[in-house]
Amino acid sequence: MKKRNLQIFFEIIRHPNLKSGDLENKLHITRRQLTYALSQINQDLADQQLPKIERTPRGEFITSNKITEFFNLETVTDINPGTYREEKERILITCLYLLTSDELISLTHIYDLNKVSRTTAFADLKAVEKFLDKRNLQLKYTRKLGYFIKGPELTKRNVLNYLVTQLLLYDDGHSVVEQISQVTIEPVIHFIHSFEHAQKITYSDESFNFLMLIISINVTRNLSHLLENAHYFEHQIDDTQEFIKLRQLIPNEWITSNSDAEWLIILLLSANTIHGGINITNETLINVLQVMVDKFEQRTFIKIADQNDFVNRLLTHLRPAIFRVRYNLHLQDIGIDQIVISNSQHHFLMETISIIIEPLEKLTGKVFPTNERNLIAFYFDGELEKFSKLHTSKERAAVVCTNGLIVSKLMIQNLRHLFPDISFLSATSAREFEHFPSDYDLVFTTIPLKTNAKQYIIHPLLSEAEQAQLRYQVLNDIGVKNIQLGVENLMAIIRKNAKIVDPEELRKNLHQFLADQTIAELPKAKQSSLVSFTAPYLIQVGDVHDWHEAINQAINPLVEHDYVTNDFRTALIKETASPENYSFLGTHVAIPHTIPENGVLKNGFGFLILKEPITYPNGFKIKMIVPIAVKDTDKHLKAIQELTEIVSNKTLLEMLYNSENSRQIYNILENYGSKNS
Known part of the structure; x- marks a missing residue:
C-alpha cells in the first residue's frame, strides 16, 4: 500500500469507532481523497482475498476479523501507525540488513525488523527477490545460512550506495541506517x-x-x-x-x-564539494574540460572572463561526477530540481551540455545520465554564481550531554528545530567528544569542555525565554543573521513613522520576532504520546527512604508486566550509583534509562511519585522517578517531549505530586496528551 493508504488503513483498524469526518480532520484530507484511498485499500485487500472495509450511512467503518488476523495486528496494536512503512521502504531496509548483518537471518528477523506480520514479511521477501534480480543479484535461502544475497561483491557495494541514497528520502531513513550500522x-x-x-x-x-x-x-x-x-x-x-x-x-x-x-x-x-582544489594535476581531464568550455562559448556567445580559473573550478566539481559515472555511484540530491524548475534557460543549457559533453563521455567510457548533465549545466550557468548561493556552508555542531541517550536525542531534535541554519552532526558524550574536539565548529553542551570550538553551555530543558536568548546569541555569533543590526534598522524606521512609548520593550519584542524567523517548522509528529507508553498498573505513589529502594520499586511493575528483565534493573542501579552517570529533568525528576540490550523487551514508562523526596548520589532531592524502557529508539521522542513540558509546568507538576493514586496520575497525563494532540 501507499504511505497515506497505510496510515488510513491502520487508523481504521486501531480505532473501530472512528467516523469518516474524524479521520478526515485527523489526517487533514478531503472526503474525495478518503473515498479514493478506501477504493485502493479495498482493491489491495481483494488481491489478498480479504473482505473489504465497509462504511455505514453514518460514516462508521466496518472491518472483518479476518483482516486483523491476516496482518497479525493483535500483536502490534500498541504501535503507532507511523511505525508501518510502505513496501518500497521495507524492501530497502531488508536489503540493507541482508547485506550487513552477521546473523543467520530467518523470516522472524525480517518481520521483527519492519514490525509487520509473517505474511507481509514473506510477501516483502518476494518483492526483495525481484528488486535484486533487476540488479544481477539473487536472494538465497538455506537452513544452514538462512536468507542471504548472492552475487558479485562490487555489485553489492553499488547497491549499498543506492539503498542509503533512497532511504534518506524517508523521514526515518537516517535513523534506520544508523541502527543497522555497527560503527560508532x-x-x-x-x-x-x-x-x-x-x-x-x-x-x-x-x-x-x-x-x-x-x-x-x-x-x-x-x-x-x-x-x-x-x-x-x-x-x-x-x-x-x-x-x-x-x-x-x-x-x-x-x-x-x-x-x-x-x-x-x-x-x-565521488561526493560533491562546495569549494576546494584538486591537489594533483590531471592534464588529460583539464584538456577535455578546456575543449568543453571552448564549445560552450561558441554555442552560447558567452565569454567566460577567466577561462583557466573556470576550468579549475569545473575540475573540482566534475571530478567527483566522473568517479560516480565510472563506478555507477548514485548522485546525491543537492536541490538541483528546484533550480531547474525555476530557471527558464536551463533547458537551453541542457541541450548545449548534451552537445559539448562528448569528450567527457569518451574519456570515461560511459554515458552521463540526465541528473549528472543537469548538474554540469548548473555549473556552467552563470559561471557557478547560483551554485555558490545554493551551497552556503553551514556551521557543523555537536551536542554533548551527560544525561544519557534519551536526553541527548531530545536536545539535538530541539536544537535542529531552533537552528535550521546549523548542521547538527551528532549527539555524543563528553568522553567521546574529547577524542574528536576539532571536528566541529560549535558545541552545545551541558558541561564546560576543553575545545577551541565555540561552545554554548545550556540546560537540557530550556524555557521559551532561554530558547529566545540562545537563538539571539548564537545567530549573532555565527553571522547567520545579524539580528542586532536588523533591530536597530527597524527601530529607526518606526521612529520616523510612529511614537515609541516603551523603546526597550519594543526592542525586546523585535529581537524575539527576528530570532523566531529562523525557526524551522517541524513536521507533524507520527510518534505516540506519553500516555500511550504507560498504564495505571505502571504508575505508583510510594513512601521510601533511599534511592536504591526507590528505583527498585519504580522498576517492579515493568518487570512484572514483561516490559523489561531483571538485567534492566541491575543496569539502572549500577548506573545510578555513579554521581556522573544518571539522567534527570530539572533537579527533582529522575529518568533512569539504558540501552535496549540491557534487558528491554518493549516500550514502557514507569512512574513513581514520592510522598517525601529522596537524595540521589549527586545530592538532588528527587520527588518523581520515571524509569524508561525503550526497545525501538526514535519512537519515543514525542513522549519525552511531553514529559519535559509537564516537568517545566509547575501547575501540572504539583498536580502529579499531590495525586493520591495511579488513576489520578494517569488521568493527568491522558488529559495533557489529548489537549496537545
Whole structure:
C-alpha cells in the first residue's frame, strides 16, 4: 500500500469507532481523497482475498476479523501507525540488513525488523527477490545460512550506495541506517573531516551527511564476514598519488583488504564539494574540460572572463561526477530540481551540455545520465554564481550531554528545530567528544569542555525565554543573521513613522520576532504520546527512604508486566550509583534509562511519585522517578517531549505530586496528551 493508504488503513483498524469526518480532520484530507484511498485499500485487500472495509450511512467503518488476523495486528496494536512503512521502504531496509548483518537471518528477523506480520514479511521477501534480480543479484535461502544475497561483491557495494541514497528520502531513513550500522558515528565524522583537511576541500552538507552513513555501512559490511571475494575493487586507484596520501587516514580496523581501502576512498572522491582544489594535476581531464568550455562559448556567445580559473573550478566539481559515472555511484540530491524548475534557460543549457559533453563521455567510457548533465549545466550557468548561493556552508555542531541517550536525542531534535541554519552532526558524550574536539565548529553542551570550538553551555530543558536568548546569541555569533543590526534598522524606521512609548520593550519584542524567523517548522509528529507508553498498573505513589529502594520499586511493575528483565534493573542501579552517570529533568525528576540490550523487551514508562523526596548520589532531592524502557529508539521522542513540558509546568507538576493514586496520575497525563494532540 501507499504511505497515506497505510496510515488510513491502520487508523481504521486501531480505532473501530472512528467516523469518516474524524479521520478526515485527523489526517487533514478531503472526503474525495478518503473515498479514493478506501477504493485502493479495498482493491489491495481483494488481491489478498480479504473482505473489504465497509462504511455505514453514518460514516462508521466496518472491518472483518479476518483482516486483523491476516496482518497479525493483535500483536502490534500498541504501535503507532507511523511505525508501518510502505513496501518500497521495507524492501530497502531488508536489503540493507541482508547485506550487513552477521546473523543467520530467518523470516522472524525480517518481520521483527519492519514490525509487520509473517505474511507481509514473506510477501516483502518476494518483492526483495525481484528488486535484486533487476540488479544481477539473487536472494538465497538455506537452513544452514538462512536468507542471504548472492552475487558479485562490487555489485553489492553499488547497491549499498543506492539503498542509503533512497532511504534518506524517508523521514526515518537516517535513523534506520544508523541502527543497522555497527560503527560508532563519531570516528566516521572525524575520518571525513580529516579527508577534507588533507584534500583542502569542503563537502556540501548533504554530501557530508550521506558520507557519514555510507562509510559506516561499508565498514559494517567489511567487518561482517559476508565477503566471498576480498579483491572486488583491486588496483583501481592504488597507484595514484591520492590513494598513497589518503590511505593512511583509514583506521586499520575498518578494512580487511586493499579493495576495502580503495572503495572507501572512491566514495569520498565521488561526493560533491562546495569549494576546494584538486591537489594533483590531471592534464588529460583539464584538456577535455578546456575543449568543453571552448564549445560552450561558441554555442552560447558567452565569454567566460577567466577561462583557466573556470576550468579549475569545473575540475573540482566534475571530478567527483566522473568517479560516480565510472563506478555507477548514485548522485546525491543537492536541490538541483528546484533550480531547474525555476530557471527558464536551463533547458537551453541542457541541450548545449548534451552537445559539448562528448569528450567527457569518451574519456570515461560511459554515458552521463540526465541528473549528472543537469548538474554540469548548473555549473556552467552563470559561471557557478547560483551554485555558490545554493551551497552556503553551514556551521557543523555537536551536542554533548551527560544525561544519557534519551536526553541527548531530545536536545539535538530541539536544537535542529531552533537552528535550521546549523548542521547538527551528532549527539555524543563528553568522553567521546574529547577524542574528536576539532571536528566541529560549535558545541552545545551541558558541561564546560576543553575545545577551541565555540561552545554554548545550556540546560537540557530550556524555557521559551532561554530558547529566545540562545537563538539571539548564537545567530549573532555565527553571522547567520545579524539580528542586532536588523533591530536597530527597524527601530529607526518606526521612529520616523510612529511614537515609541516603551523603546526597550519594543526592542525586546523585535529581537524575539527576528530570532523566531529562523525557526524551522517541524513536521507533524507520527510518534505516540506519553500516555500511550504507560498504564495505571505502571504508575505508583510510594513512601521510601533511599534511592536504591526507590528505583527498585519504580522498576517492579515493568518487570512484572514483561516490559523489561531483571538485567534492566541491575543496569539502572549500577548506573545510578555513579554521581556522573544518571539522567534527570530539572533537579527533582529522575529518568533512569539504558540501552535496549540491557534487558528491554518493549516500550514502557514507569512512574513513581514520592510522598517525601529522596537524595540521589549527586545530592538532588528527587520527588518523581520515571524509569524508561525503550526497545525501538526514535519512537519515543514525542513522549519525552511531553514529559519535559509537564516537568517545566509547575501547575501540572504539583498536580502529579499531590495525586493520591495511579488513576489520578494517569488521568493527568491522558488529559495533557489529548489537549496537545
